[in-house]
Amino acid sequence: MRVGLLSQWFDPEPGPAGLPGVLARGLASRGHEVRVLTGFPNYPTGRVLPGYRMTRRADEDRDGVRIRRVALYPSHDRSALRRLATYGSFAASALASGTGALRGLDALWVSNSPITVSLPMWFVRYAHRVPVVLHVLDLWPDSVRASGFLGDGPGRALAERAMGGWCAAMYRAAARVAYISPGVGELLARRGVPEEKLVHIPMWADETPAPPSAELRAELGIADDRVVLVYAGTLGEAQGLEALIDACALTDDPRLLCLIAGSGTAEDRLRDRAEASGARNVRFLGRLPRERVPALMAAGDAHYVSLRPGGMSAYTMPSKVQATLAAGRALLVAADGDVATVARDSGAGITARPGDPSSIADGIREVCELGREKLHLLGRAGREYYTRAFSAAAGVARVEAALRQAMETRRSR
Structure with missing residues (x-):
């Protein structure tokens, strides 16, 4: 044709x-x-x-x-x-x-x-x-x-x-x-x-193979025993990321490090919220060059996907869902509808109530308790699901x- x-x-x-x-x-x-x-x-x-x-x-x-x-x-x-x-x-x-x-x-x-x-x-x-x-x-x-x-x-x-x-x-x-x-x-x-x-x-998703996860972790000085949760994408209103900041402030597990990469209209407010809430386990990376994104995907033991409750959340499918599954990484999803369904059906995801810092903090604690090795097994199941579905x-x-x-x-x- x-x-x-x-x-x-x-x-x-x-x-x-x-x-x-x-x-x-x-x-x-x-x-x-x-x-x-x-x-x-x-x-x-x-x-x-x-x-x-x-x-x-x-x-x-x-x-x-x-x-x-x-x-x-x-x-x-x-x-x-x-x-x-x-x-x-x-x-x-x-x-x-x-x-x-x-x-x-x-x-x-x-x-x-x-x-x-x-x-x-x-x-x-x-x-x-x-x-x-x-x-x-x-x-x-x-x-x-x-x-x-x-x-x-x-x-x-x-x-x-x-x-x-x-x-x-x-x-x-x-x-x-x-x-x-x-x-x-x-x-x-x-x-x-x-x-x-x-x-x-x-x-x-862009299925370009990711580099070894140690590359960016070493560059950022992240110890091997830290459990890294990554949010990468737009820092805007629809994502409801204030709840993530508050949830990290509620999490006292010393293994947790949350990396937030990207930019948007809510960036300054989120940085101020992290400082005011004492969320010392949150690090903002700003917008990374395109060629660094695969390394960031590989560095995360789990990736965070969220949508503000109501409105479009029940039928929105952010592209980072497919990108995370393709990269063989686990998901922590704070959203309703189709995204939560994929997280459960793929076997790669932990779900939390969107906009609820307490529920999201419970999800973060589960991520930490699973540890890097078991999270990688979840990611492998997600990669197999991606191959079949996406x-x-x-x-x-x-x-x-x-x-x-x-x-x-x-x-x-």
Whole structure:
């Protein structure tokens, strides 16, 4: 097949932004002609990454994939206006300078976030008559509401209704709508997406082998007998990390060391809370370079995943769940819904009540009592579960099948 990928985020951007690249390479390795329309890489710093220079458009070939990059306004700071400029500029630029690269495709895979990507998607769908597989990686407007991006002003309800209608139009345009967890699928069905369009395609992880765990531990001066709990990711409102800080303050086991890596709107407040609460077992690492993330994953004996209770927590599946399972590490999960289910079903997780420092502290104590050796056994069970349920090979095969179904839908019409 001649298949396309439309995503604002792509390699060499790190973390979840790099996962469309895994899909592109996987489809190319299966013999498909793969074309990608994306922006110039700038996540997460808001600065164009070394080796790239912003121009109106640029084409490159990488790993058997043809990539067209288009200009955008790069920003990932706390300004809502600048973030909107980033999303809107990519959509406009992709529409004006990129859609020609997607002409003549058999099917197109689209990452739904941000939803402004719908502008080039609709053009390719209706002008070029290319059927679309829309992968719902973030629920809008739910994720925007949970992040606090909309604020609490009088226009919030109007903005949410507008985004809801926008998303509904995207779903109608797609031949297939892929969802990443059972809860998301149920929600999309309640929002009117026909059952025959829905297909479950969980997200995969970057499966780059991690270095020996001793590397970063030695660099940070962490003794071999310390049990390391890692949180790596966004330090924002939706994660509810205040409860983790409070739980660490309640834990007096001398083996515990909690490493928090990342940045976000709540970072300064979390640092102040750790100092005020006397949580001496918490160490903030800031944002690590992409190449250091595998070492951080390997250094943790268990990895912490949390979501603030209520709102989206019942059907959100943070990408760090798959990343932790793929790295063969245990999970401590303070969340409801699909995340907690994966933690239990995989055999790799300990669960706690989200937002409850006492319950989370009990989970931390269980992590410490298990010790490094038994935690590694939990991680091994998680890796086996990941291979069955979330692996890149399985994900690529599912996307390939959905693209083929979309192509056949067009032919049958």
